[in-house]
Amino acid sequence: MIQVRCSSSTRGYVVQCFAMTSPYFMQRSVITRSGGQNAGCVPADSLRSKLTNRSVDPVSSVAVKVEEEEARIFEQRPSSAPFSTGSCHPKTETDTLPLSSHSRRRKQLKVEYDKDESVTPVKIEHWESPDWKKQLECIREMRSSRDAPVDNMGAKTCYDTEAPAHVRRFQVLVSLMLSSQTKDQVTAAAMQKLRAHGCTVENILTTDDEALGKLIYPVGFWRTKVKYLKLTSAMLQKEFGGDIPDSVEGLVRLPGVGPKMAHLAMDIAWDQVSGIGVDTHVHRISNRLGWLKKPTKNPEETRKALEEWLPRELWSEINWLLVGFGQQVCLPVNPLCSVCLNQHSCPSAHKISPTKRPKAGSPRSPNPTSSFTTKTEPEQESPVKHERTKREPLPAPVSPTAQRRRLKSKVKH
Template sequence: MPQVRWKTRFCYVVRTLTMTSPYFMQSRPVITRSGDQNAASLRSKLTTRRRNQGPGSSVEVKVEPEEARISEQRPSSAPLSTETDALLLSSHSRRRKQLKVEYDEDEGVPPVKTEHWEPPDWQKQLGYIREMRSSRYAPVDNMGAEKCYDSDAPAHVRRFQVLVSLMLSSQTKDQVTAAAMKRLRAHGCTAENILNTDDEALGKLIYPVGFWRTKVKYLKLTSAILQKEFGGDIPDSVEGLVRLTGVGPKMAHLAMDIAWDQVSGIGVDTHVHRISNWLGWLKKPTKSPEQTRKALEEWLPRELWSEINWLLVGFGQQVCLPVRPLCSVCLNQHSCPSAHKISPTKRPKAASPCSPDPTSASTEPGQESDVKHERLKKEPLPTPVSPNAPKRRIKTKVKY
């Protein structure tokens, strides 16, 4: 029995010294793995009470059951000195600095605005083009798509005729397109009548527009979609228009402007594409009308999008021709970077396949394969032979 009492007193003294050690006083509240925070609060209270009494006080501390349980769970180790405690605390604070999570402070800062680019003399050049176009005698002024529909027809029929004229104008002079539309209107230019007309009769009505065989198929397929889904009318959005067979971005934007009186984008054909590059109205030279449209819309004010197609198309038909542009009479010859440099030294022959059509429109994206196929398929018309014409004598070489 005396030996058991001695061991009990020794354990009590050791526990008391542990409670009053600086290491125990500077340590933070401990939370057990089970999440019991009551033990941590009890330990904090005991530490505060011991600090108030002084580290050298010999007052006995009553050990609560929770404190006893925490002390038993604490790993047994020798008390550390004050210097060792300071080193541990300093190393701990250094580790915390390394593990500190820093948030991006630039999340609320707006992005830096890029400088707005525009051609240096574009307003002056545009004013000169308006002055040169004031006479309004270009083919587009009298035979363009906005002049080819029947003004007395119902609204949905007028819109359908605008779309048909735009489809026929691809790779075709305005004079030829206007004549074809006149024949179609006399026949009945509605989606229902187009579907009821056989391909041969429809081809005779639109001939000789460029690639008329391909356009017969396009008109039939487009009329079927419009009759089934829109009741003979045309879609009122660019997305809906470009879904139609044979309709590209240029036609869609022009149809939105002429038929629906809504400016959705710039209609860029071969004239707008060519002249914009020649005038230096693009930040970088472009290779397709669609690239030119996107580049122009980046800087050109929106209130000019509807006018720019009409201005540049007529200007390209009158002055800024694809072959031998009339730079000597152009008011922009002193500010245009391409003035007197574009004209070829020798004009190609009219029958040459590389001679462009001055008043033709560009082929829409996605139609190149059909156009190429029709070009190979197209046969020259037979020339009439007079019965009284002398017969040509065919010479044959005889090999000896």
């Protein structure tokens, strides 16, 4: 860009010539400061020679200085800002400074919301049974003697204390597998015979099914448990080097091992509390005491409901406390509520235990038109079974052959 300053006695000019290199912009435009019409296209070299050869009037030297000062201020303006003739607005300091990259960025606005004091935050309340602490202390007092079957013949007492660590853990797992739907006395006797035979992974695999069945008989479902013991032993030898898994996920993968056995095995064998071991006693007593937000249908639902509110430091203790309490006081049928210390706080105290519903078609089945809504628990039996049998003896079944003989005798007579 070329600037040329001109001065005269009557009018001053500032001429700007913009040279465009593109063929489209070959003309040169001239802008006059005084706001007159655009001058014609005059070559810059000829104009410069005329101005330099022309003598400068001493009288107009002041005007030339003013024009030079205005031209200097004009040069300091950004090239992108257009120069408007005749504008009279004052210049600010920001007008003369170049725009930086930071100033071109869009400023971030901070959004603030007014706090509504009328709206209260939602609080999630931690549910728990109202009298559970008092009831737990009463159960501890009733279990202080530790003379229940689970204390003397449970899984904690069925392993060989002098055996290697991995053998002890395997024996704990075997005792838990045998204890399913079996009394502790029967489980302890079966474990005693197995230990005398050699309760290791290798011995279980080398023992045939018939001999193994005789060793664990009469535990519940002993034929199925023989298969589970064989499959579990083979899996332990192949994947875990003869030891049991050290996680709940690994334990429940074993045949015949459920969540209750897995959590108890983690507690007894690995000394790690991973969850609450809930069996039929814990399931029954938790529902009777009202320790659940809503009644549950199976032990697994009870376990999840208890773990939501019961402190973790009680998870290991609660199993043997409630199991022994269910074996001695809070029985499945006819619980001893009169000697229970929780009889005044238990919502199920002094209530008749529900009887087992008879099978359809049996002589004791109710009338189909009548409503029969009582439910039973897994280990319950009817308390009036023997009384009804004595008072109302059932007729002996008559074979078809005997019926034909009676009909023939009646026809003859």
